[in-house]
Amino acid sequence: xxxxxxxxxxxxxxxxxxxxxxxxxxxxxxxxxxxxxxxxxxxxxxxxxxxxxxxxxxxxxxxxxxxxxxxxxxxxxxxxxxxxxxxxxxxxxxxxxxxxxxxxxxxxxxxxxxxxxxxxxxxxxxxxxxxxxxxxxxxxxxxxxxxxxxxxxxxxxxxxxxxxxxxxxxxxxxxxxxxxxxxxxxxxxxxxxxxxxxxxxxxxxxxxxxxxxxxxxxxxxxxxxxxxxxxxxxxxxxxxxxxxxxxxxxxxxxxxxxxxxxxxxxxxxxxxxxxxxxxxxxxxxxxxxxxxxxxxxxxxxxxxxxxxxxxxxxxxxxxxxxxxxxxxxxxxxxxxxxxxxxxxxxxxxxxxxxxxxxxxxxxxxxxxxxxxxxxxxxxxxxxxxxxxxxxxxxxxxxxxxxxxxxxxxxxxxxxxxxxxxxxxxxxxxxxxxxxxxxxxxxxxxxxxxxxxxx
Amino acid sequence: xxxxxxxxxxxxxxxxxxxxxxxxxxxxxxxxxxxxxxxxxxxxxxxxxxxxxxxxxxxxxxxxxxxxxxxxxxxxxxxxxxxxxxxxxxxxxxxxxxxxxxxxxxxxxxxxxxxxxxxxxxxxxxxxxxxxxxxxxxxxxxxxxxxxxxxxxxxxxxxxxxxxxxxxxx
Numbered sequence: 100x101x102x103x104x105x106x107x108x109x110x111x112x113x114x115x116x117x118x119x120x121x122x123x124x125x126x127x128x129x130x131x132x133x134x135x136x137x138x139x140x141x142x143x144x145x146x147x148x149x150x151x152x153x154x155x156x157x158x159x160x161x162x163x164x165x166x167x168x169x170x171x172x173x174x175x176x177x178x179x180x181x182x183x184x185x186x187x188x189x190x191x192x193x194x195x196x197x198x199x200x201x202x203x204x205x206x207x208x209x210x211x212x213x214x215x216x217x218x219x220x221x222x223x224x225x226x227x228x229x230x231x232x233x234x235x236x237x238x239x240x241x242x243x244x245x246x247x248x249x250x251x252x253x254x255x256x257x258x259x260x261x262x263x264x265x266x267x268x269x270x271x272x273x274x275x276x277x278x279x280x281x282x283x284x285x286x287x288x289x290x291x292x293x294x295x296x297x298x299x300x301x302x303x304x305x306x307x308x309x310x311x312x313x314x315x316x317x318x319x320x321x322x323x324x325x326x327x328x329x330x331x332x333x334x335x336x337x338x339x340x341x342x343x344x345x346x347x348x349x350x351x352x353x354x355x356x357x358x359x360x361x362x363x364x365x366x367x368x369x370x371x372x373x374x375x376x377x378x379x380x381x382x383x384x385x386x387x388x389x390x391x392x393x394x395x396x397x398x399x400x401x402x403x404x405x406x407x408x409x410x411x412x413x414x415x416x417x418x419x420x421x422x423x424x425x426x427x428x429x430x431x432x433x434x435x436x437x438x439x440x441x442x443x444x445x446x447x448x449x450x451x452x453x454x455x456x457x458x459x460x461x462x463x464x465x466x467x468x469x470x471x472x473x474x475x476x477x478x479x480x481x482x483x484x485x486x487x488x489x490x491x492x493x494x495x496x497x498x499x500x501x502x503x504x505x506x507x508x509x510x511x512x513x514x515x516x517x518x519x520x521x522x523x524x525x526x527x528x529x530x531x532x533x534x535x536x537x538x539x540x541x542x543x544x545x546x547x548x549x550x551x552x553x
Numbered sequence: 554x555x556x557x558x559x560x561x562x563x564x565x566x567x568x569x570x571x572x573x574x575x576x577x578x579x580x581x582x583x584x585x586x587x588x589x590x591x592x593x594x595x596x597x598x599x600x601x602x603x604x605x606x607x608x609x610x611x612x613x614x615x616x617x618x619x620x621x622x623x624x625x626x627x628x629x630x631x632x633x634x635x636x637x638x639x640x641x642x643x644x645x646x647x648x649x650x651x652x653x654x655x656x657x658x659x660x661x662x663x664x665x666x667x668x669x670x671x672x673x674x675x676x677x678x679x680x681x682x683x684x685x686x687x688x689x690x691x692x693x694x695x696x697x698x699x700x701x702x703x704x705x706x707x708x709x710x711x712x713x714x715x716x717x718x719x720x721x722x723x
Binding site for chain 2: 341
């Protein structure tokens with residue numbers, strides 16, 4: 100069985116309560132950090148752990164923390180990004196619902212490390228039940244002396260608040276989140292300055308994902324070096340994977356990074372294979388914004404080696420043959436799914452969620468949605484396919500936040516790997532309305548790449 | 554989008570004002586505007602939607618300009634700028650849920666309720682709409698009902714019909 104650091108006690112009855120969480124060893128990391136370590140030593144452990152941001156970008160958490168400016172007499176803030184909205188991702192909801200104290204404990208340890216005395220957990224507004232769960236957990240922790248003034252008699256003060264969002268994917272972008280937390284529209288800010296210099300209310304701020312913050316608990320308990328022993332290469336530790344789509348057992352799984360993709364999909368310990376005895380057609384490995392891969396490239400690298408669930412292996416081959424770890428939102432498509440329809444659906448999502456600040460994103464996402472709509476509904480032209488590639492390229496890299504890239508990549512990758520299927524939609528406008536292109540050759544073994552050196 | 558002709562007077566309950574005052578205390582002095590999103594949720598929970606009068610009242614409470622409230626309320630998808638059914642059934646319509654039948658479920662909902670997306674049933678009880686990813690992709694299709702945002706997972710046509718029956722009886 101794989102090691103579990105975050106979900107070890109997930110099946111313990113009433114683990115959402117302070118008492119049970121405490122009985123299972125909860126809040127030891129707070130005691131250890133506040134009583135025996137300095138803030139810098141906590142940062143050092145997180146650096147040693149190699150933990151990379153679990154929200155999608157994969158930036159080393161310890162390094163992000165070390166960038167925090169510390170001017171005298173200016174408040175610093177830690178803000179937890181719980182605006183989980185990336186299609187395919189639902190791990191943070193799971194963690195907050197079942198083990199809310201893991202997040203609260205991580206918030207206390209992380210706030211201490213950063214010297215923050217007021218911290219916020221920004222939860223997407225739709226998660227009202229989770230907001231209530233967190234508020235209850237905060238009240239319990241405060242009652243037990245782990246929050247408020249002079250925590251555990253150490254002289255450290257911390258107030259923790261939960262902030263609801265209003266329903267906007269863009270607020271998962273950290274500067275849009277800060278705008279939203281200030282009571283404004285979620286328009287991302289131009290960077291620099293980065294939040295580490297000027298974030299919430301213009302003060303130095305760190306924004307971290309729920310899972311990253313919860314991961315600081317085992318890192319402090321066992322030490323950064325122990326955490327770094329798990330995983331593979333620069334992908335250290337465990338990662339929560341949200342598995343959805345046509346799987347026998349979709350759900351949230353904690354894996355040790357480095358697990359082969361094939362094992363994750365087909366093993367009974369994990370997803371148990373493709374539902375209803377169907378065959379795998381494609382996967383989106385890290386949430387809707389990462390490139391979609393056909394079945395063959397999902398399971399194997401271009402050179403035939405197994406593809407692993409790690410930051411490096413998933414991105415092996417660049418965008419030509421690889422994808423990204425992203426937020427760990429793993430979506431599996433069976434042979435009956437239509438890639439054109441799904442690409443249109445994702446494009447509609449990004450069009451809906453574009454904040455409208457940058458023209459390439461505001462106009463481009465809507466344009467791609469319209470073109471994909473006509474391809475899917477039998478009015479497409481052959482030139483539309485290259486038009487989509489062209490529009491996607493003009494969005495990519497030309498916006499102030501990554502939503503533009505996130506909208507461009509799924510479209511560009513779908514055409515890169517499934518161009519046959521798009522062409523079929525143009526050639527068979529009537530047939531494609533009620534039948535699907537099917538599996539085609541998307542699960543066939545990949546022809547060995549020819550070495551260019553010869 | 555704002556319907557300025559809907560001018561019914563707005564009264565906030567004592568509980569709502571008390572809750573709003575408590576929310577403002579979460580932020581540093583002078584940063585009370587941060588309370589805007591949470592207070593908009595509270596007001597919508599009490600009144601069912603955010604009328605211009607309600608938003609003006611919030612602006613006065615937070616000592617900010619009314620436009621600062623309008624621009625926020627119109628940006629975020631959860632705030633209703635016109636009256637809705639008592640129960641708004643919000644079905645996730647994004648990719649992963651569509652892989653497991655969300656589109657069929659929305660067709661069914663439209664037939665069962667007899668109203669199109671964003672319309673209110675004649676009895677004022679229901680409206681429905683497709684919303685973007687609700688972060689529950691492994692349990693789709695899913696729908697939520699405000700203001701508590703009660704969540705329903707692994708839905709099928711039968712479960713949705715049962716849910717509508719239960720809500721009618723309430």
